[in-house]
Amino acid sequence: MPTIGDVARRAGVSRSTVSYALSGKRTISRETRDRIDRVIAELGFTPNAGARALATSQTMVLGLLLQFHADEFAPAMLQYVLPVSEAARRLGYDILMVTDANGAGAIRRIGDSEMVDGIVLLDVTHDDPRLDSLRSVRQPAVLIGLPGDTRDLDAIDLDFSAAARQIVEHLAANGHREVVLISPPHHVVERGGSYVWRFRDPAVERGRELGIRVHAYYGESRPPAVQTSVHRILDAHPSATALVVHNDATIAALPAVLRDRGIVVPRDLSVVSLYSRDFAEEFSLPYTAVESAADTLGRRAVDLLVHRILDPAKAGPHAVQFVEPVLRDRGSVRTLQG
Amino acid sequence: MPTIGDVARRAGVSRSTVSYALSGKRTISRETRDRIDRVIAELGFTPNAGARALATSQTMVLGLLLQFHADEFAPAMLQYVLPVSEAARRLGYDILMVTDANGAGAIRRIGDSEMVDGIVLLDVTHDDPRLDSLRSVRQPAVLIGLPGDTRDLDAIDLDFSAAARQIVEHLAANGHREVVLISPPHHVVERGGSYVWRFRDPAVERGRELGIRVHAYYGESRPPAVQTSVHRILDAHPSATALVVHNDATIAALPAVLRDRGIVVPRDLSVVSLYSRDFAEEFSLPYTAVESAADTLGRRAVDLLVHRILDPAKAGPHAVQFVEPVLRDRGSVRTLQG
DNA sequence: CTGAAAGCGCTTACAG
């Protein structure tokens, strides 16, 4: 690979002039610039990223920390990865994807060695053991998800509470008085997946206010347990008129389960859920749903992070941002006669 | 962050001594080493990755090129990502994940700027437009998948031909004479997904040799088209005794489809497929299958790549490696009476 | 409008 020195020599200028031509940080005469450009093209010169990082203290790389849980429905993860990666590229950043089982250690490793300018943390839990590392590291970070303590950190997540209220209100407006809620599997709660209770509790609460009984259950993460659990839950509540599903694995399996039971939606049962547009497409789900907007979350997380990297002062104090969910009516909720 | 100079000063030695203590590339007295180790721990020193890369011309990062196709069943992709990432970490490498729509340009970018020491290419097509870039770049690469022209490149893939023969032979051994094959969707062929014909053609051929009629069809990538296509295909061949599925979306939907038709496997129909163990678990699939071994492919691709990075001479000429598939009998093929 | 020089933080021959 040619270096900036090769370009300079061949163009008959100094290395600094080539550098400034590249960065545009000072004015260069038309002819010099043209000559430099020509030589760069001839030689196929690309600046060495490591050297540039060393000189500028900027790597133009963001760390993306993922955790794969063996007991989880896999398609969920991917929904964040692509939007994050694309948003980063648009802003000139590459993505260092880190999947170490020891996330806290990995953060220190990529942070202290200055491999990245910032970090995006996925799949954040209530008591996430990675947060201390994150705070100990020079680089700013953005969490996707909501931990118990967000001190010194930026976080962004869907407003699950608002999502729950929207759904319950939609059901109330259509005359429903008894509904069943299927949350993510219980092990997600144990792991500290706060979105479980941040959705469930307001759903129950808002139901109470509106005179709706909400029977809350945990779902399963995989077939065939998913199917049998739904059967069991529906068997237990024959008078419920609607099913609220906050669990990807369950909703993906639902069409088959309902067909088995001879249930037609919304004639025999109303269904509302919470999933992303991508997910709905992937599994061709016909249900009214609050959109979890993984792409919006991913994109905004990156925007936030880059903003804080480039202009920490202007980024202001650390904060939690909640993304307002949008209910997309696909007609799977029946209007009951008073 | 403290630098190697800070450590040296505090330990009362030269920077080179600290460096050698870190790398172990020359012997250091017991006391000096202990002193250095203590100071490193005290200061929390971690070498700067950019500086090290500049000095050694090694970044200890591998590029992983992914392509997301909007028309594809998403869970497939993820199966490779984790094994690649874990294998890389075990060997001391991090992963730069690149999802640019313009893969060829991205390869040049991360290659020419020396951001990576090597590249793993996923989702390789027959006429992959990224291969020219790959050849133009200094770094070695390993493809997962098989292009038409592998000149100057290492590639690794499942031996789809052997997989097809194993399956057909398994059916033949159990007395089947007429079977239906569902391949991936036709757009995968158009995109140059050679694994489609590398499986289908030998299946048909081996069938001919063994006196088995193989009716070959393309599947769909999503519900509900997946389901209706299976119904249509089965309707067309009432006398077929077995179904061979080489399509993730189809096999994931199959349990529901067969239940709809009142078909019990293997009583009424035998089913054999081709998928990974992870996939089988994710969707709880009970079918006899040749395992596509995404984890083995990912791991061996990384091993190969790192081998070629560290010792190009010993790595020998570029080659294509085929991974021998293993048929895992789950009892979904019925033995027919002669 | 441009250049010479210092510096970023490492590694590694060269010397002793």
Place this chain on the structure above:
DNA sequence: CTGAAAGCGCTTACAG
């Protein structure tokens, strides 16, 4: 067993 120095390839004050 250890150190002084050069060098990796950039950027950016400092000077003119």
